[in-house]
Amino acid sequence: MVYVVMKVLMGFWCSLALLLMVAFGIVHGGSVTYDRRSLIIDGQHKILFSGSIHYPRSTPKMWSDLIAKAKEGGLDVIDTYVFWNLHEPHRGLYKFNGKRNIVRFIQEIQSQGLYVILRIGPFIESEWTYGGLPFWLHDIPGITFRTDNEPFKFYMQNFTAKIVNMMKSANLFASQGGPIILSQIENEYSLVEGAFHKNGVKYIRWAAKMAVGLQTGVPWVMCRQDDAPDLVINTCNGLRCGETFKGPNSPNKPSLWTENWTSRYPTFGEKTRLRSAEDIAYNVALFIAKNGSFVNYYMYHGGTNFDRTASAFVTTAYYDDAPLDEYGLVKQPKWGHLKELHTVIKNCSEPLLYGTQTTLNLGAQQEAYVFKKNSTSCVAFLGNSAHIDATIQFQNVTYQLPRQSISILPDCKNVAFNTAKVNTQHLMRAMKSQLQFNSAEKWKVHIDAIPNYVDTSLRENKVLDHFSITKDTSDYLWYTSSIHAQSPNTQSVLSAFSRGHVLYAFVNGVLVGSTHGSIKNTHCNLEIKINLGMGENNISLLSATVGLPDSGAHLEHKTAGLYDVKVDGRDLTSQSWGYQVGLLGEKLKIYTSTGLRNVYWGNLGNFAQPLTWYQTTFDAPAGNDPVALNLGSMGKGQIWVNEHNIGRYWVSFHTHEGTPTQQWYHIPRSFLKPAGNLLVLLEEEKGNPLGITLDTAVYTMV
Structure with missing residues (x-):
């Protein structure tokens, strides 16, 4: 009992001491402190320029070069999120190998003499599927994400502590002599806080207290959170924080800009919105002029959303217009103009910080x-x-x-x-064709099976939620049923309504129609005329998602897939439906060298069919220029190279100008062998593989 009382008293005095330090503007984080002017590192006030580079959006072999180019561009700090669903894909099963090796990534930053901002979240949004949350959280009984909910707080704290302890074990916090000078808890919570009312306020206070209690020895931040508790610094995200930031919510906190968006991430069907070097420089200079002392470019290198990691409708290429493009090449004049700005401001740091x-x-x-x-x-x-x-x-x-x-x-x-006078030479990226895949003899094809109701084992007398059934193991969910026709060649109207994102309708194994939504309206509705034969007719509806949602309150309640099906006005929604998760080719892993043998591969025919797998081999182009597939002749699907999932492509979804949002798809050099590289594509629509080329990226003067 005496021990418990002493422990409570010690906790009270420690908390009081921290509050007093904040009140007097003396916040100690080991070798990192701060006051109203700036962060203070090893006793020195600092104006810092940072850039977001996310370790899983590149490859380990790219990390060193990306960091070196960022440093040469005048950056002092590399900022990265921590991707919970990448590290804990199954509850209690952690992965930190390969592109997941965050410790190695931070050590590489440290070796090049830069600092790190570690944005643990663990909700991150970031146009990353499910906002970085692992989907298994969805099935925890009684859970509500990102509020004063005990199940969510338990798992959130568990993962946050896991990451913090991993960083401590590797001596990576600045208080241990490492490069991490700031950590972030939560992410833009103010956008959803109102939806949770008092529980939102309780949650944000709990999250701050929990994070500080992990004793990293460095300060914590909350971005876009005006009511961040006193022990946490509130920061700005946006295009024009010099104009829009209300400022720190305490006179003893510095003005930090955690996300200065260098362009806009593209989504399929939309034209990419670019941002000029002049506009970025103007707003950075204005922020510094108004006593800002830290600017992070989001993104400095966007990279690639490999595999199925992009959130709903987000392209594989991510922030390609950043100072370092998707391939890691310097983008001019943006990179050079900002470098000049950094140099000039650094040369003025003495009066800026102490004047x-x-x-x-x-x-x-x-x-x-x-x-x-x-x-x-x-x-x-x-x-x-x-x-x-x-x-x-x-x-x-x-x-x-x-x-x-x-x-x-x-x-x-x-x-x-x-800021408006650019001295850096303008360069334009050119894609040079190195190889054409125009030989039909070199392609092999396999057409995936269209399941019928009798082929399924999971059945319900209702249409089920796509997310709840697939559990993010596949983009695809088959809904199968049947309808009886009294006479041959019966003409009917099939109406199917889905919450997204794509819907294909097959009757008796034949594609009869398809539709899709968009980032602005994920719902897709299909109403088509169909011909039915006498007797039972198989209805097979394929629901496909293009990433999970990544934002909004009550993410755990978001749904997708069918919710209403009718034939000639007759409601089929409550009749028996059979379900199959994923395509058969996915289950058999026919995109791998061993899985190829599990199915028959035929020759390339004259007529393309939906749900066709294509495979061929190719040699790597000579040199070191980045490599990309030009898929301008294809429709929609996924790409594998030597068993690496390159990501989703959707060339057939055009912008209002009639062009694809993304046509080239990055294949990192580290994925390639000198010869005999295996290329496998899953084409959902009716693309033409003979028009594919293998290109390399170079910049030329304008």
Whole structure:
């Protein structure tokens, strides 16, 4: 009893001490502290530039080069999420090998002299399937995600502690001499907090207390969380945090920008929204001018959503317009323009961090942000937020300011950098064809089986939820039933309604129609005329998802698949349905060298059919240029190279301009052998493999 009382008292005094330290602006995290101006590392205030590079969106052999290019681009920090469903795909079964080897990734960052921001989450969103949550959580009794719910908090804390202890064991926190200077708990929770009312507030307080209690020795952050508890720093995410950030919710916290979006992630069917180097630089300079001290580019290298890891409708290529493109190549002028900006700001760090800031009005939409430490240490940011050029006077000198730009004067006199003036050479990526797969003799094909009701073992007198049945083990779920016709050549109308994302309808083994949704409306409805033969007719409906949702409150309640089926107005929804998870070719793993033998492969015919598997072999192109498949002649499906799942392709889903959202699909060099590489494609529609080419990516001057 005495021990319990002493333990409670010790906990009270420790908590009180931490609160007092926050109140007086002295927050210790081993070698990392902070005050209202910036993070303080080893006693030195820091202005830091960071870039998001996610270890599973590249390959281990790419890590070193990506980090080196980020460092050369003027970055001090690499930021990464931790991907829970990648590391714990089954409850209690952990994987940290290969591209999952987060410790090795962080050690590589450390070896190159950079810091790390570890965004544990463990909910991350990130356009990653299920927001990074493992699907087995869905089946935990009584669970509600991301709220004051004991089952969820138990598993969330368990995984968070697992990662923290792994980092501690490898001495990776800055308090241990490692590179991790910040950790993040939760992710943009303010977007869903209101849906949980008081339980949302309780949860965010619990999450902060739980994280701090893990004693990492470095500070914790919560992005986009204005009500982050005092022991956690609230940060900004967005395009224009210099304009939109309300600021730290305590006068003793620094202004940190955890996500400066370098473009916009694309989704199938939508045109990629790009962002110019000038716009990024302008908003970074404005944030620094308003006392910001940390900027993280999301993404600095987006990489590739291999396998089935992309969330709903998100392409395989991720943030290809980042300073380092999908292949890890430098994207100019974005990379070079930002590098110049970083250099200039770093050269001004002394007055920025230790000087007194004043703001001067120079016109209707023009301002000067001046930092002065003493008579010889002065830096000025001259900003023009107008959409026209401006001429201003500053300290009796005339300056020309392009529209939407900031000029940086390291000595308060001479312009060293203007955000709108790009000096870096513009480069354009070219895809050079190295190999054509236009020889029919080199292709082998296998057509997947269309199951009927009698082929199924799982049956229910209702249509079931796609997610609950597949449990994210496959994109595909077959719904099978039958309908009786009284006479031959009966014409009927089949109506099928699905919550997404794609639906194929087969009658007696023949494709009669298909439809799909989009990122803006995942529902897809099909209404088609069908011909029925006398007697029983097999109805086989294939529901296909294109990734799980990654955001929103009550993610555990999100559903997909059929919910209403009619023939000539007759409701079939409550009649007996048989189910098959996945395609037979998936079950037999015919995309592997051993699985190929499990089915018969025929020659390439003249007529393409849906649900066809194609296989061939090829030699790797010479050189070191990145490699990609040009699938412009295909429809929709998945790709395997030497048993590596490259990801989903969907070339047939065009933008409003009539072009594919993504046509080239990255094959990392580390996946290839010099010769005899096995290529397998699953084509859901009716693509033409003879039009596929193997290309390499290079940049040329514009």
